[in-house]
Amino acid sequence: VPELPEVESARATIEAAALHRPIADVDDTDTWECRPHAPGEIRAALVGRSLTAACRQGKSLWCETGGGGPVLGLHLGMSGRILVTGAAGALTEGGDRLVGPGSAAEQADRNPVWTRFTIVFADGGTLRLFDKRRLGRVRLDPDLGALGPDAERITAAAFRARVGRGTAPVKARLLDQSVLAGVGNLLADETLWQARISPLRPAGELSVEELDRLRRALRAATRSAIRKGGVHTGAFIAHRTRGGSCPRCGATLARATVGGRTTFWCPVEQL
Numbered sequence: 001v002p003e004l005p006e007v008e009s010a011r012a013t014i015e016a017a018a019l020h021r022p023i024a025d026v027d028d029t030d031t032w033e034c035r036p037h038a039p040g041e042i043r044a045a046l047v048g049r050s051l052t053a054a055c056r057q058g059k060s061l062w063c064e065t066g067g068g069g070p071v072l073g074l075h076l077g078m079s080g081r082i083l084v085t086g087a088a089g090a091l092t093e094g095g096d097r098l099v100g101p102g103s104a105a106e107q108a109d110r111n112p113v114w115t116r117f118t119i120v121f122a123d124g125g126t127l128r129l130f131d132k133r134r135l136g137r138v139r140l141d142p143d144l145g146a147l148g149p150d151a152e153r154i155t156a157a158a159f160r161a162r163v164g165r166g167t168a169p170v171k172a173r174l175l176d177q178s179v180l181a182g183v184g185n186l187l188a189d190e191t192l193w194q195a196r197i198s199p200l201r202p203a204g205e206l207s208v209e210e211l212d213r214l215r216r217a218l219r220a221a222t223r224s225a226i227r228k229g230g231v232h233t234g235a236f237i238a239h240r241t242r243g244g245s246c247p248r249c250g251a252t253l254a255r256a257t258v259g260g261r262t263t264f265w266c267p268v269e270q271l
């Protein structure tokens with residue numbers, strides 16, 4: 001499931017390979033992925049323009065287009081990846097991590113039906129949204145107003161004010177995209193384990209020192225995951241199994257549903 005680091009890899013893919021290439025054609029005929037737009041509506045808005053910037057806030061990804069053109073929102077859903085080919089066919093890709101053999105390109109070639117949206121550039125290359133589970137979304141001028149500050153970039157003061165309030169468990173607060181944008185279930189568990197804070201603690205009861213420690217852990221875990229290729233690379237993630245033990249102290253991990261999500265933590269160190 002894409003969290004902030006996976007979406008960042010999709011954004012970086014677009015920035016590296018898809019900007020400033022004139023758009024010659026668009027396949028927007030998947031009416032589910034492109035809802036509420038009618039087939040041809042996104043095409044009409046993009047043909048003749050170029051993508052001029054690739055932006056991300058939390059798990060939301062969008063592209064700006066030149067000359068007063070629309071914003072193109074690209075939501076990766078539960079398993080989406082962005083594949084960009086150059087004029088000579090070279091492939092750049094990023095997004096949710098690949099599970100199983102073969103690259104997404106090979107999977108797409110075997111199953112072209114999983115390509116839900118395609119931009120064809122005038123140079124012959126393409127940008128494709130590869131989305132096997134069809135839970136992604138492509139839309140013009142998406143509403144980004146409800147998102148909180150990005151989890152990687154939020155300041156200490158904003159983090160204290162937004163996260164450190166209320167009676168909800170701190171993990172639920174971290175997962176609330178209107179409080180803070182970009183934290184999913186795995187990144188939340190990794191961050192709380194790194195910061196040695198229990199996911200069950202009421203957010204409003206955390207001290208300033210604990211909130212600062214939590215923000216530093218979040219930023220470090222996010223940047224490490226971006227660098228290493230996804231949230232699954234976190235030190236804690238592989239141990240999140242029934243009967244798993246803490247990779248720091250060896251204690252058997254606790255498990256419960258917190259914030260509506262399956263949560264693991266070290267009951268000895270996370271207080």
Ligand SMILES: [Zn+2]
Nearest residue numbers: 246249266269
């Ligand atoms: Zn431990």
